[in-house]
Amino acid sequence: MKIKKISDYEWEISDSKIPINLFVNEKILEQIKKDDTLKQATNMAKLPGVLKVAVMPDAHQGYGACIGGVAGFDLEKGVISPGMVGFDINCGVRLLSTNISKKEFLSKRKEITHDIKRTIPSGLGRGGERYSKEIIKEVLEKGSEWALENKLATKKDLEKTEENGRMENADSKDVSDQAIARGLPQLGTLGAGNHFIDIQEVEEIYDEKTAKKFKLEKNKIAIMIHCGSRGLGHQVASDYIREIEEKYSAKKFPDRELGYAPIDSEIGKKYFSAMKCAVNFAFCNRQIIMHKIREILKKNFPNKKIDLVYDLAHNIAKIEEHKIPNKKKILVVRKGATRAFENQPVIIPGSMSTPSFVLVGTKNAEKISLASSAHGAGRAHSRTWAHKTLDEKQIKKILDKKDILLEGSPKATIEESEMSYKDIEEVIDVTEKAGISKKVAKLKPLAVVIG
Amino acid sequence: MKFKFLEHPADIKFQAFGKTLEEAFINSALALKQTIYEKKIKEKKAKKIKLEAKDKEALLYDFLEQFLFLLDAEDFLFNKIKKLKINQNALEAEISGDKASDYDFNNNVKAITYSNMFVKKQKDKYTTQVVLDV
Numbered sequence: 001m002k003i004k005k006i007s008d009y010e011w012e013i014s015d016s017k018i019p020i021n022l023f024v025n026e027k028i029l030e031q032i033k034k035d036d037t038l039k040q041a042t043n044m045a046k047l048p049g050v051l052k053v054a055v056m057p058d059a060h061q062g063y064g065a066c067i068g069g070v071a072g073f074d075l076e077k078g079v080i081s082p083g084m085v086g087f088d089i090n091c092g093v094r095l096l097s098t099n100i101s102k103k104e105f106l107s108k109r110k111e112i113t114h115d116i117k118r119t120i121p122s123g124l125g126r127g128g129e130r131y132s133k134e135i136i137k138e139v140l141e142k143g144s145e146w147a148l149e150n151k152l153a154t155k156k157d158l159e160k161t162e163e164n165g166r167m168e169n170a171d172s173k174d175v176s177d178q179a180i181a182r183g184l185p186q187l188g189t190l191g192a193g194n195h196f197i198d199i200q201e202v203e204e205i206y207d208e209k210t211a212k213k214f215k216l217e218k219n220k221i222a223i224m225i226h227c228g229s230r231g232l233g234h235q236v237a238s239d240y241i242r243e244i245e246e247k248y249s250a251k252k253f254p255d256r257e258l259g260y261a262p263i264d265s266e267i268g269k270k271y272f273s274a275m276k277c278a279v280n281f282a283f284c285n286r287q288i289i290m291h292k293i294r295e296i297l298k299k300n301f302p303n304k305k306i307d308l309v310y311d312l313a314h315n316i317a318k319i320e321e322h323k324i325p326n327k328k329k330i331l332v333v334r335k336g337a338t339r340a341f342e343n344q345p346v347i348i349p350g351s352m353s354t355p356s357f358v359l360v361g362t363k364n365a366e367k368i369s370l371a372s373s374a375h376g377a378g379r380a381h382s383r384t385w386a387h388k389t390l391d392e393k394q395i396k397k398i399l400d401k402k403d404i405l406l407e408g409s410p411k412a413t414i415e416e417s418e419m420s421y422k423d424i425e426e427v428i429d430v431t432e433k434a435g436i437s438k439k440v441a442k443l444k445p446l447a448v449v450i451g
Numbered sequence: 452m453k454f455k456f457l458e459h460p461a462d463i464k465f466q467a468f469g470k471t472l473e474e475a476f477i478n479s480a481l482a483l484k485q486t487i488y489e490k491k492i493k494e495k496k497a498k499k500i501k502l503e504a505k506d507k508e509a510l511l512y513d514f515l516e517q518f519l520f521l522l523d524a525e526d527f528l529f530n531k532i533k534k535l536k537i538n539q540n541a542l543e544a545e546i547s548g549d550k551a552s553d554y555d556f557n558n559n560v561k562a563i564t565y566s567n568m569f570v571k572k573q574k575d576k577y578t579t580q581v582v583l584d585v
């Protein structure tokens with residue numbers, strides 16, 4: 001594999017069939033050379049009809065495609081791969097801004113955090129509502145519009161959601177009964193693992209004008225929600241990985257996880273429709289969670305403003321217009337990456353006890369990174385490593401020192417601590433210096449709810 | 452050793468072992484169960500699983516995925532595989548377990564993946580390898 005340096009923040013795998021651009025510094029490059037990140041990026045570049053592959057500053061090894069991997073496909077010659085979009089379809093983040101001050105929040109921190117933990121189920125049936133099959137089917141086709149019809153959203157919320165909270169042409173008939181069965185008890189639930197609800201303070205503003213536009217005010221609190229399409233989305237991915245494998249020979253796939261079908265084939269179209277259903281389910285899921293949090297905040301602070309800054313997907317496939325080299329519609333797959341067209345909000349969560357960042361997309365990202373940016377700190381160590389190396393007490397000590405209140409199981413506490421993640425500040429620094437987004441604000445965690 | 456966990460930067464990777472293919476499959480399921488919940492589950496309910504797939508890896512994938520499905524859709528987590536029979540690429544199993552939400556845990560396993568998956572026979576020993584998306 002030949003890697004050519006373009007600048008301190010951009011490298012290129014030059015012996016691949018199509019360009020693979022790496023938006024990393026030398027240190028991150030050395031890190032990702034040690035695992036399968038670059039091999040997985042090269043596998044993405046081997047798929048039929050692929051036009052460009054971009055690797056984000058927070059990239060790490062995934063399964064099939066690397067996390068932090070973005071690929072663009074020609075609509076006629078290209079393919080769609082369920083394994084590449086991944087299991088947690090439309091895993092994403094939603095950020096709310098408020099004019100509640102840090103001081104005001106801290107006076108009620110314990111009650112509010114506990115109320116959120118109690119009200120938003122993590123999953124497994126406890127406390128969650130069980131929706132009917134008919135309702136779930138409606139949600140699959142309508143996304144957040146279903147929430148609007150049921151008074152769980154406002155029109156403004158939908159305007160501030162990627163795709164307005166609904167991907168069109170999502171047919172619930174393309175989603176299996178098994179997937180729907182997994183979704184019935186999971187609408188409005190957070191899930192476990194790296195999914196979380198953070199209450200944060202806007203600690204620093206880098207770009208006053210954009211921050212004002214995003215309604216982010218210094219020393220006021222913001223709420224970040226990170227979750228996805230739950231078991232329903234996982235099952236959609238799994239169903240179509242299996243179906244595509246049965247139809248097309250697995251032998252020709254560069255990786256069994258990266259099975260694919262032509263975009264315009266019957267099965268390709270069916271998967272895309274089912275994926276959109278899972279995307280819609282996830283938008284609606286985060287919308288319901290947000291609605292419940294908004295109610296809790298309103299109860300505690302009746303006269304305060306609570307606005308949705310934005311909701312965006314980190315794992316998704318969608319048709320967009322890009323110049324490569326001429327302007328045309330292509331299929332863009334983002335696996336652990338954020339859409340970053342000029343002026344769009346880019347929300348990048350840190351780990352449990354490190355800051356999160358709000359950035360804004362740039363013209364340059366449209367030119368060089370398929371309008372994509374980083375999506376998180378990126379894991380540095382496995383969960384197995386965390387259990388072997390860390391204990392809960394040690395992590396609680398760090399949280400106490402930083403004055404962060406945590407509501408979560410001991411297991412999740414150990415697995416999701418800042419020690420298991422890369423340095424978010426470095427990821428943000430590289431993201432900005434590579435020119436794929438610009439810093440707007442830094443958010444410091446005050447309270448964290450995990451599964 | 453029934454199974455062991457290996458290093459993986461983001462997800463969970465394990466290998467499971469057995470003198471027979473059946474035993475290796477049972478131990479793979481136990482590794483998955485250990486990842487979801489470390490403690491014992493009471494054996495109050497029994498369920499049957501019947502599957503067919505195109506090869507051994509696909510069969511293992513489908514077998515393990517059943518447990519995630521049962522957990523989400525039927526609020527059921529198994530404790531033990533009481534019986535398991537594999538005939539070519541068809542599998543029949545009897546499992547026992549309990550209502551999952553009566554136990555204090557959250558499932559963090561999103562999916563089974565084909566990434567680095569294998570089912571191998573070396574001399575008299577079967578080994579499986581699985582990466583879980585968590």
